Amino acid sequence: MTPTLLEEEKVFKDPVHRYIHVRYKTIWDLIDTPEFQRLRRIRQLGTTMFTFHGAEHSRFNHSLGVYEIMRRIVTKLEVLTEEERLLCLCSALLHDVGHGPFSHTFEKVFKTDHEEWTRRIIEGETEIRRVLSEVSADFPKKVSEVIGKTYPNKMIVSLISSQIDADRMDYLLRDAYYTGVNYGNFDIERILRLMRPAEEQIAIKYSGMHAVEDYIVSRYQMYWQVYFHPVTRSAEVILKKLFQRAKLLYDCNYHFRIFPEPLVPFFKDGPAKLRQYLDLDEATVIYYIREWKREEDTILSDLAERFMNRRLFKYIQYQPLDYLMWTDLQGLFEDAGLDPAYYLEFDSPSDLPYDFYRSGEEEEERLPILLLMPDGSLEELSRKSDIVQSISGKRRFDHKLYFPEDRITDEIRKRLGVN
Amino acid sequence: MLTEHAKVLYLLDTLGEIVGRKKLQKMVYISQKLKFDFNQRFQFHFYGPYSEELTVMTEELCELGFIEENQQDKGNYSVYQYAITEKGRDFLHHVHVNLGNILPIASKLNDSSSRFLELLSTVFYFEQLSREEVEEKIFTLKAKSNYSHGEISEAYRWLQELRQSC
Numbered sequence: 213m214t215p216t217l218l219e220e221e222k223v224f225k226d227p228v229h230r231y232i233h234v235r236y237k238t239i240w241d242l243i244d245t246p247e248f249q250r251l252r253r254i255r256q257l258g259t260t261m262f263t264f265h266g267a268e269h270s271r272f273n274h275s276l277g278v279y280e281i282m283r284r285i286v287t288k289l290e291v292l293t294e295e296e297r298l299l300c301l302c303s304a305l306l307h308d309v310g311h312g313p314f315s316h317t318f319e320k321v322f323k324t325d326h327e328e329w330t331r332r333i334i335e336g337e338t339e340i341r342r343v344l345s346e347v348s349a350d351f352p353k354k355v356s357e358v359i360g361k362t363y364p365n366k367m368i369v370s371l372i373s374s375q376i377d378a379d380r381m382d383y384l385l386r387d388a389y390y391t392g393v394n395y396g397n398f399d400i401e402r403i404l405r406l407m408r409p410a411e412e413q414i415a416i417k418y419s420g421m422h423a424v425e426d427y428i429v430s431r432y433q434m435y436w437q438v439y440f441h442p443v444t445r446s447a448e449v450i451l452k453k454l455f456q457r458a459k460l461l462y463d464c465n466y467h468f469r470i471f472p473e474p475l476v477p478f479f480k481d482g483p484a485k486l487r488q489y490l491d492l493d494e495a496t497v498i499y500y501i502r503e504w505k506r507e508e509d510t511i512l513s514d515l516a517e518r519f520m521n522r523r524l525f526k527y528i529q530y531q532p533l534d535y536l537m538w539t540d541l542q543g544l545f546e547d548a549g550l551d552p553a554y555y556l557e558f559d560s561p562s563d564l565p566y567d568f569y570r571s572g573e574e575e576e577e578r579l580p581i582l583l584l585m586p587d588g589s590l591e592e593l594s595r596k597s598d599i600v601q602s603i604s605g606k607r608r609f610d611h612k613l614y615f616p617e618d619r620i621t622d623e624i625r626k627r628l629g630v631n
Numbered sequence: 632m633l634t635e636h637a638k639v640l641y642l643l644d645t646l647g648e649i650v651g652r653k654k655l656q657k658m659v660y661i662s663q664k665l666k667f668d669f670n671q672r673f674q675f676h677f678y679g680p681y682s683e684e685l686t687v688m689t690e691e692l693c694e695l696g697f698i699e700e701n702q703q704d705k706g707n708y709s710v711y712q713y714a715i716t717e718k719g720r721d722f723l724h725h726v727h728v729n730l731g732n733i734l735p736i737a738s739k740l741n742d743s744s745s746r747f748l749e750l751l752s753t754v755f756y757f758e759q760l761s762r763e764e765v766e767e768k769i770f771t772l773k774a775k776s777n778y779s780h781g782e783i784s785e786a787y788r789w790l791q792e793l794r795q796s797c
Contacts (some may be wrong), residue, residue, distance in 0.1 A: 319672075328673060361675045362757075364771040379695035531719075532695055535725055538632045558632040562687040577656075609694050 213348055216408055217296045224276060228386050232280040238347055239279065239301055245339035246490075247309060251275055253493035259316045259447035260438065262522055264391035270310050277382035278372075279305040284404050285378060291409050295370060299351070302344065303358040303372050307379060309333050309340065313494040316564065318446050320456040322478040329489055331356045336486050366412040374413060375569060376403070376427065376581050384430050387438060390549060395433035398426035408584050415432040415582040415590055421604060422579060425599045427571050432603050435566040445559055449614045453554045454501060454515045461509055469507060472500045510524075511554050518616070526617040528628055530558065541613075548621045557614040569594070569604045584599055634726065635670055636688050640697055640719050641728040646741050648714040650703065652686075653678055655713060657748035658740045659685055664755045665797045667733050679753040679773075689713070697722055710745075736793060747786070751776055754786045762787070 216237040224232040234240050242248055248386045251272040262269040282304035286297045300392030310330030312318050319325060334340055334356040344352040357363035361373055372378055381400055388396025406420030416424050438444075458472065462479040474496050477484035486612075504516035518524065540557065545552040580591040594601045615628070625631070639659070642649070647657045661667040662678040690699045697719030701712045715723075718740040740748060753773065757765045769778055 320670075323670070325672065362768060362772060532633055535632065535722060539725065560633075560691060562636070562684055562691055565683040565687045577653075577678055577681040579677065609691060 213295050215294060215347065226277065226280065228277055228389050229280045233283060236298055236301065238298060238343060239305060241343045242302065242305055242340060243276075243345075245343060247333050247340045248272070248306070249273070250490060250493055251309065251311070253495050254311055254313055254315070256383070256496060257391075257438075258316060258444075259451060260387075260391065260441070260444045262439045262447040262524065263443040264393070264438065265584070266390045266392050267387070268531060269386060269390040271311050272384055273306055274386055275305055276583055277386055278307060278378045281378040281382050281404070282371060282399070285414075288404075288407070289409060291367075292439050293516065295347075296365070299354055299358060300368055300371055302351075302355045303368075304378050306330070306334060306340065306355060307359050307372055312489065313492055313497040314448075314451055316584075317451045317455065318478075318497075321452055321459065322565075324478070324484070325487075327360065329486075330359055332486050333490070333562070334359070338486070338490075367409060367414070370413040370579065374579055375423065376414070376416070378432070381427070384427070384434055387432070387434060393437060393439050395437055396430045398430050399423040401629060403427065410582055410584060410590055413579050414583065415584040418583045418585050418591075421583055421593070421597055423584075424593060425597050426601070428593075428600050431566075432568065435568075436500075436608070440561060440564055440566070440610070442527050443524060445612070446527060446614055447522075449557045449559065450515055450519050452505070452521060453557070454512070457509070457512045457515060458500075460503070461512060468511065470500070470503050475500060489602050497546065511551060515554065516576075523618070525555075525557070525614040526630075527559075527612045527614045528630060530613040532558070532560070532611050537627065541624065544621070544624045544627055545615075546625060548619075550616070550619060555616055555619070558611065559614060560611045561609065567598060571595075571604055632726075634728075636692055636697075637723060637726040638730060639685070639688055640692065640723050641714055641730060641733050642700060642737060643713055643715040643721060644646060644720060644732075645734050649741060650710055650712045651710045653747070654741070654748055655689065656681055656685060657745070657752040658737065660752050661740060661748070661755060661793070662730075662733060662737065665728050665736065665793055667736075669699045675756060677748050677751075680756050680794055681739075686794045692719070694780070695722075714759065739793075746776065749773075750782055751778070751786045751789055754783070754790055758790070 218237050218240055219236055222234040222240060226232045229271055252270050254259065254271045256269050256271050257267045257272045279301060281501055282300050286292055286300045292300070310326040310328070310333055312326060312329065315326055331575055334344065335352050344355055354363065358372060359369055361369050363369050370377065384396040385400060388394070393442045402423040403416060406417040407414050408417060416607045458475065459479045462476065471510065474492050478487040501516050501519055504512050505520060542552045546554050570578045570580070572578060581589045581594055583596055585591055594604045649658065659669050659671065659681065659682070660673050671684040673680040673682045693700050696716060699714050699716055702709050703712050750769070752771060754765060757768050760768070766783055770785060
């Protein structure tokens with residue numbers, strides 16, 4: 213199979229990679245599908261915009277970015293066939309196509325899984341599947357398997373999903389760019405230039421170790437400074453409570469002023485249909501949250517008002533060993549007429565796991581990053597890098613309690629230890 | 632608070648101990664597939680279904696002193712052994728955990744090897760595929776583990792038995 217090329221190369225301007233180059237017709241056609249265009253209406257970082265106002269970039273931007281990094285990688289990998297190159301590119305472009313609005317919170321509350329939706333979008337009755345099927349009948353399945361990490365060629369899987377892959381490299385650079393922080397930057401050109409095929413994955417030439425160190429440190433910094441920022445988490449808490457409240461009201465046959473029809477399939481316990489999922493985006497969700505501000509249900513309207521106007525919950529550091537405090541607080545919140553199910557939340561990093569670098573010791577499920585040494589041997593990164601060694605496998609534990617400071621009583625304030 | 636953590640604690644309290652990170656991962660995944668109320672997200676990884684969330688929860692439980700993690704030396708490799716502590720039991724008395732009648736199934740899983748649970752969880756993961764396709768997946772994705780047709784048949788037998796017993 214020889215993939216069809218466009219008559220001339222097309223380019224998109226991109227603030228992170230400068231240009232995104234498209235040569236294959238399949239890629240061009242995929243970008244034009246409604247399912248891919250939908251990603252324009254789903255932000256890459258969800259509620260991070262409440263903390264870093266620049267973080268309004270979409271999953272559409274990121275997906276094109278991952279595609280461009282993959283394009284640069286596969287152009288140099290002579291071990292791949294032409295079809296395998298196209299497979300890598302399609303997988304890179306489509307790896308996030310199953311994300312929904314405010315994915316993280318939405319998935320937690322409604323128990324959906326964006327990876328499962330990605331598979332259904334690629335293999336189901338969609339334009340994306342139609343475009344991919346033009347390559348070959350089994351091509352959609354292959355793309356789906358690469359993204360799902362079940363494709364037999366592990367090298368191809370590792371390019372899109374490993375500890376140093378096109379996805380992570382793009383989101384670090386892109387998220388750093390749009391949030392305006394300096395932490396996420398590293399020398400991607402050098403890493404790409406020094407990538408070499410090795411066994412079932414990619415290795416980086418030893419001379420590129422310092423660029424990889426920067427990449428690992430960037431991951432660490434971005435997690436604590438951006439992804440797990442307490443203000444962002446606070447907005448997530450309110451969103452989670454909003455979804456939970458709306459679902460409960462629906463279950464209780466509450467009469468919504470405007471019936472939230474697009475959300476109803478997710479309020480119900482059964483699986484939603486593909487079309488229903490694809491109809492949902494952040495514009496839709498925000499529309500209903502805005503409307504919920506005027507609902508009679510005081511909890512729903514209060515939470516909606518907080519979300520829309522950024523009146524977020526405050527937080528304190530909390531040591532979970534003091535679990536009696538949690539029990540006390542539940543009682544105090546109830547006494548104050550605040551339902552603790554909606555106005556008190558405990559948050560820990562396990563809710564948003566940080567995939568810190570792991571060296572691949574026994575029973576670990578991740579392939580380590582390998583360095584290709586001058587004598588041709590392969591060495592695991594942390595064995596050669598003191599910097600990576602020092603942050604590899606080390607967790608930081610950070611637990612917090614979230615609450616509406618404007619509504620708590622003096623007694624609650626005292627128990628929380630806030631002035 | 633810590634309700635998902637408490638379920639992992641409950642499992643350890645019920646079973647006494649679990650030997651192996653991989654075993655813990657696969658036991659929780661299989662229990663989830665059998666509709667026990669575990670809510671971690673799993674993705675397919677090197678040894679089959681794996682949850683980063685569960686890994687972090689386990690580490691948090693260690694950090695809080697609710698469970699103990701001991702490294703067991705097995706010659707050319709080592710495994711981690713997990714057990715609940717007194718502090719963990721105290722905490723468990725303060726939270727409500729409802730995992731239904733998980734004990735018989737959890738015990739059965741805990742008594743089998745990590746290798747077999749890796750295979751069984753992989754069969755669960757690909758349950759929607761035909762037997763032929765699942766075998767092909769196992770022989771290609773887990774070529775190094777060298778699973779036999781007999782072991783795969785055994786995994787299918789377990790899958791049916793476990794489903795029936797739930």
